[in-house]
Amino acid sequence: MFSLWSNNKKQRTISRINFVYIEDDSYTYTGKPFEPNVIVVDVEGNRRFEGKDFNVEYKNNVNIGSGKIIVRATGNYSFYEELTFSIITPYVPAPSKISTSLYGYDDIKVSWSKVADADGYYVYYKKSSSSKWSGPKYTTSTSYKLSGLSDGAKYYVQVYSCFKDNLGKINRARSYRTSSGIYTLKKLNNPSVRKYSKNYIKISWNNISGESGYQIARSTKKSSGFKVIKSTNYKYKSTKIKTTRNRTYYYKVRAYKVVGKTKIYGPWSNVKSYKLK
Known part of the structure; x- marks a missing residue:
């Protein structure tokens, strides 16, 4: 030509x-x-x-x-x-597999299969609501931990294979693999507490995406002494709790996610007080 x-x-x-x-x-x-x-x-x-x-x-x-x-x-x-x-840029295959999991309520661990011809990998990530990818994060390992992400957001991760040129510069190959979406856990809005019956109160909250369930903690003090008194699975957004009449209790709720055999907990909601009369 x-x-x-x-x-x-x-x-x-x-x-x-x-x-x-x-x-x-x-x-x-x-x-x-x-x-x-x-x-x-x-x-x-x-x-x-x-x-x-x-x-x-x-x-x-x-x-x-x-x-x-x-x-x-x-x-x-x-x-x-x-x-x-x-x-x-030469063709270097993308990882054949990529997976993501939570290792903290706003932290994501991404793992992928090893590429024989790659000298390393670039990791990019973004919220589902954004068109812009953040990164790259470079690693020679086949996993990377993304920390301090936004609470309660859905994230996607991309992994590119990389190679070094004669100058020692890291170059991104043309091929990449994208993960399926994963949600970080978020702090729940303030729960609502109301009378359910003579000896029971009802505590309610807004469901969040990606959770496995919720924990409810109670104390007789506003800022200390809380103990988990009940757990529910992801299908529920309210529960009834037996309580002592004419005594003020303080309640808070948090979501959790089961990853393998580990439960990862989101942050506690703000505290809500209630006295059953």
Whole structure:
């Protein structure tokens, strides 16, 4: 394919040059220098020869980016051309599997399968409500922990394979794998407490996405002495609790998520007081 045409205004020759080009202007990075073959043809259709009619100099012809070829005429010809070509990212497979799990209520652990040709991995993440990916986070491991995320948000994670070039620079490959969505746990809104019957109160809360269940804690003090008195699964957003009449109790609720054999707890809600009369 034709890359560049010569500037005929600079020619003062016995025979004019018609065009200068390279046959291929795109190459995949290998770590070795590329020296594309330069073809020079005069107006009579005759091909001219490197070393006799022109010289070639290559620049930036190893690493990913734009390479340059400088062509200078010799002998009976007078022309100068700068041709460019691209060195593109090689194909490195993406991880075949990727999984995410909570390891804290607002922390996500992402794991993936090892890629034999990868020198490392870039991890990106974003909320489902956002179009912008955050990152990258680089690691040579096959897992990474994302900490301090937003509470009660759905996240997606992408993992790219990476490779090092001759300069030691980490480059992102073209292939990647995206996880399914995962929710962080959030702090519940203030629970509501009301009379249910003579000896029972009813405590209610708003369900949140991604939870496995809820815990209710109670104390006779506002800021200390709380004990978990009941647990419910994710299907419930209220429960009744037996209590002593004419005594003020303080209540709070939190969500939890079961990951494997571990329960991960969200933050407690604000405290709500109630006296059953």
